[in-house]
Amino acid sequence: MIRIAVDLMGGDHGPKVIVPGVAKALERHPEIRFTLFGLEAECLAVLKNFPALLEASTFVSCEIAVSMDDKPSQALRHGRYRSSMWRSIEAVKTGDADVCVSAGNTGALMAMSRFCLRTMANIDRPAIAAIWPTLRGESIVLDVGATIGADAQQLIDFTMMGAAMARALFEIEKPTVGLLNIGVEEVKGMEEIKEAGRLIREAAMPSFDYYGFVEGGDLGKGTVDVVVTEGFVGNVALKTAEGTARQIGGYLRAAMSRTLMARIGYFFAKGAFDLLREKMDPGKVNGGVFLGLNGIVIKSHGGADIDGFAAAVDVGYDMVRNGLKSKIEHDLNLYHTRRSALAVPAVDSSSS
Amino acid sequence: MIRIAVDLMGGDHGPKVIVPGVAKALERHPEIRFTLFGLEAECLAVLKNFPALLEASTFVSCEIAVSMDDKPSQALRHGRYRSSMWRSIEAVKTGDADVCVSAGNTGALMAMSRFCLRTMANIDRPAIAAIWPTLRGESIVLDVGATIGADAQQLIDFTMMGAAMARALFEIEKPTVGLLNIGVEEVKGMEEIKEAGRLIREAAMPSFDYYGFVEGGDLGKGTVDVVVTEGFVGNVALKTAEGTARQIGGYLRAAMSRTLMARIGYFFAKGAFDLLREKMDPGKVNGGVFLGLNGIVIKSHGGADIDGFAAAVDVGYDMVRNGLKSKIEHDLNLYHTRRSALAVPAVDSSSS
Structure with missing residues (x-):
């Protein structure tokens, strides 16, 4: 029950x-x-x-x-x-x-x-995770607006929680996770994203595959199962995508009612348009999950x-x-255990 | 010439x-x-x-x-x-x-x-301004990735430059300008956006109308002629919108080739689809402008x-x-003159 x-x-x-x-x-x-x-x-x-x-x-x-x-x-x-x-x-x-x-x-x-x-033990800030329709199915994107700004540790927390949610929602064993970044080389800034990436890779968690950085264009493509970013960027990206879908829907309706030929075409292809509408319907994929x-x-x-x-x-x-809460707790504990394990030899070797 | x-x-x-x-x-x-x-x-x-x-x-x-x-x-x-x-x-x-x-x-x-x-006198950092297709025509969005992060003054600089570009590109006298923000109330952070908004409103520039904050969903809607944000967010938004357009294009192609009826419909509505493709073609609207x-x-x-x-x-x-460079210089000078004029009485009254 x-x-x-x-x-x-x-x-x-x-x-x-x-x-x-x-x-x-x-x-x-x-x-x-x-x-x-x-x-x-x-x-x-x-x-x-x-x-x-x-x-x-x-x-x-x-x-x-x-x-x-x-x-x-x-x-x-x-x-x-x-x-x-x-x-x-x-x-x-x-x-x-x-x-x-x-x-x-x-x-x-x-x-x-x-x-x-x-908030849970070991978690500073909660996140809102959105389910994002993609060309490959669905991805999870977080944070989409619970808080603004995130340091490296908070991005790591989001990563652990998002990966646990992907396992619970998509029922896959090892989801792929990417950190949202911009592709311009050698631009200064966003040290927290680079730092989070380094630490996540080092921890080599068994519960997900760390893919590396992804860009805005990867969201709709579904390059990874989980995209991690801070809340301001995530919120803008989510609303931009929803707005773009509405915009194209508007273009499509205008184009299909413009000429008689187009209206005839629309009549024949109505089933296909219904399918498309269903694909684009934000109501079909609904439910932001508060994590942490x-x-x-x-x-x-x-x-x-x-x-x-x-x-x-x-x-x-x-x-x-699918036990989301225990999955998150398990992964967070494992991560912190691994981090401590990694940290000890690092200190040892530098003090030797 | x-x-x-x-x-x-x-x-x-x-x-x-x-x-x-x-x-x-x-x-x-x-x-x-x-x-x-x-x-x-x-x-x-x-x-x-x-x-x-x-x-x-x-x-x-x-x-x-x-x-x-x-x-x-x-x-x-x-x-x-x-x-x-x-x-x-x-x-x-x-x-x-x-x-x-x-x-x-x-x-x-x-x-x-x-x-x-x-960089120009009075400008700290350049910006890349993108021309963004909207339901109402086109808008200008900046910065889409020249630099990461922006303080209030830099957001104000972007505002002046973007408004000047809108006057040059769209040949309108008084473009509307909005600052990109997220709609969640009372979330802490992004003080620089609030501060920029306050200062821009105070300056009451004759060269544009300051609309206030806009959200990601306003980009495709074309709520304002110029949307101002820092480079990381702008870059993610731009690539997310392009990605979403490709994604929906993918859905549409799949839907239209799925059944015989859909293919017949596509045949009749081909002109409408060509029009739609043209609307969605990123090549039709091309040219990022380096400003500053x-x-x-x-x-x-x-x-x-x-x-x-x-x-x-x-x-x-x-x-x-349309004299973009002199428009920018003129507006920047005017802004700084107004700011000094506003600043003097403020100091006077506080010291009285």
């Missing part, structure tokens, strides 16, 4: 999209048991149409819904202990749930998650539709089923 | 693509006079097929061609004074040409340009085809014709 806490109040659409999304995920994974948090009147009105979900769930009535434009500090001030967002995170802390899923605003969700769950906290929190796109929210619940399900 | 120096040896294809590209630009702008730099045997073999270009050009035989994988330091060591790249930049320095165009490797071209032309040096250098994509190289020459032509 996998126990998932869901904040029904978040996102652009609230319970009327989230509840059917959860119901859809339950159809795929009947062994899930849900604890659902939300404002009673609004939620029960929708929930009563999903008897199977009601059967598999406990509903917890909350006093407050965090709004999509609450600042993190506001959300913490007003919503701590009593909002649906807080209480769904808290269910992970108390052990009543294995994972929490929310479509609420990212800043508030991260602030509450940090405050409630705290004492508990797993999944952030759904605020604008996700029913399928999108169900996909985010699926990600949470996979993370629990 | 506009005088353009061209390095015939750069790029993936060398003179056999660059020479026809230059010839094409000449057809559009017969008033250009070219000075062409390259290895004699290789270049003259191609040039002899373009009598009109020969007529409008002086060919200067050089001893060395900088290779596409030379490191900047190698290129400077071996190619200074005698490579086609160096000599085409030098023609701008000596005043024999108004602008230089090269498809050579970016690192070497920037290193040589800095060394030969030096005592002279203008245009960097063509290494992989540009004949049309692509001609487009890069066009950019150089527009920059000269």
